[in-house]
Amino acid sequence: MPATVLVLVETINDCLWILENQGFHLILAPTPSERADAIKAHAGQINAVLTRGPLGLTAEEIAALPHLEIICVIGAGYEQVDLQAASNRGIAVSNGAGVNASSVADHAMALLLSLVRDIPRADAAVRRGEWPKVMRPSLAGKRLGILGLGAVGLAIAKRCANGFDMSVSYHNRQIRSDVPYSFCPTPTELARHSDFLVVATPGGIGTRQLIDKAVLQALGPEGFLVNIARASVVNTADLLQALEQRSIAGAGLxxxxxxxxxxxxxxxxxxxxxxxHVAGLSPEATQATVELVGKNLVAHFSGQPLLTPIALPAPN
Known part of the structure; x- marks a missing residue:
């Protein structure tokens, strides 16, 4: 009997044929009401759940699925998946770290260019029949700071260093010995050494509100912030105040x-x-994401190690 996968993600329908071709039975539930109804109606047959970080899977939902064996999270973040509840039940969890890194990095650059060069306002002015000549900064030769040097952060760093001749600094949980970029010991120090600060770290308790008033003050009135990671990494109230008071130059979110x-x-x-929230969306990234989910599902149900497992806390 084929495994049944509850699909909570709303952005990958065009590539779900990949999973169907591998023999998986899919139940699509992309809205909160459909999700609740699907868990209630099909609890006895669901073996796997496909979700993403912000959608997660709660302890109550895990408890309601007696035959659940694996949770597959697309993207790097899994902040709303109850890992303790999964561990307690012996349920495996995988993620898709790095699969959509190119798409997210492209979008980060698009936001940065649009923001620094003020493209949206220039476009709107031309459409109104205006012809403003506004002086805006160049990206070339500037200082880039990256908060979180994982797959996405690395892809952004390469684009900026190689394509725009920027000097790159980063803050990470640990120093990386495999990169030529400068490490900063705190987010505040990183902001102080940056013209552009890009947030590329996963969400969750460990990164919550790393970007606060002190970091924004260090970034300064000519500094720009781009966040393509998780909103929880930035204190929104502090960011709003900094933007309104022009204590930073702008933000791309x-x-x-x-x-x-x-x-x-x-x-x-x-x-x-x-x-x-479209940085990770592209046909290429979507297909690669679903292919990785399929590989993890096939590995799990054939008794093989997962390709991208998440380390779980000890059961309690």
Whole structure:
């Protein structure tokens, strides 16, 4: 009997044929109401759940699925998956770290270029029949700071160092000996040495509000912030204040605290560029993501090690 996968992710439908071709039976539940109904109606047959970090899977949901064996999370972050509950049940968890790194890095660069060169306002002006000549900074030769030098951070660093001749610094949980970039011991120190600060670290308790008032002050009135990671890494109230008071030059944001709701105060500012959490979305990234999920599912149900396992806490 084929394994049944509950799919909570709303952005990968075009590539779900990959899993179906591997023999998996899929139950699609991309909305909260469909999710609750699917768990209630199909609890006895669900063997795997496909989710993403912000959607997660709660302890209560895990408890309601007696035959659940594996949780596959697309993307690097898994902050809303109850790892303790999974561990207690012996349920495996995998993620997709690095699979969409190129797409996210491209989007980070798009946000940075749009923000620093003020492309949205220039475009709007031309459409109104105006022809403003506004002086904006260049990216070439500037100082880039990256918070989180994983696969996405590395992809951004390479684009900036090789394509724009930027000097690159980073803050990470640990120093990397395999990169030519400068390590900064704290986020504040990183901001102090950056013209552009890009947030590329996973979400979760360990990274919550690493970017606060002190970091933004260190970034300064000519500094720009880009966040393509998780909104939880940035203190939104501090960021709003910094943007309103022009104590930083601007921000490019793809992630928000209560998606899809975006604070009205952000929408009214002319020194921000906003996108609807789409950095990791591209046909290439989506296919690679689903292919990795399929490989992890096949490995698990054939008794083989997962390709990208998440380390779980000890059962209690």
């Amino acid at each position: 793809d992630v928000f605290d209560d998606e899809p709701r975006v604070p009205d105060a952000l929408k009214t500012l002319n020194n921000v560029v906003l996108t609807p």
